Amino acid sequence: MLSIPLIFGSIGWPEILIIALIILLLFGAKRIPELMKGLGKGVRNFKDGLKEVEDQIKEEDEEKK
Numbered sequence: 001m002l003s004i005p006l007i008f009g010s011i012g013w014p015e016i017l018i019i020a021l022i023i024l025l026l027f028g029a030k031r032i033p034e035l036m037k038g039l040g041k042g043v044r045n046f047k048d049g050l051k052e053v054e055d056q057i058k059e060e061d062e063e064k065k
Contacts, residue, residue, distance in 0.1 A: 027035060 024032065
């Protein structure tokens with residue numbers, strides 16, 4: 001089984017450019033900003049969820065003391 005760093009370590013600029021062009025062809029120039037906006041919202045929600053869990057853990061630790 002290949003490790004993740006090995007897989008991503010072999011991707012260079014030409015491959016990234018080809019992937020970007022394929023995405024542009026599949027979704028079109030108008031659709032890509034909408035996709036990135038949705039991706040940003042998803043990442044933001046994920047980070048907020050992590051922060052919420054961390055806060056709950058800290059509160060539980062403080063209550064135990």
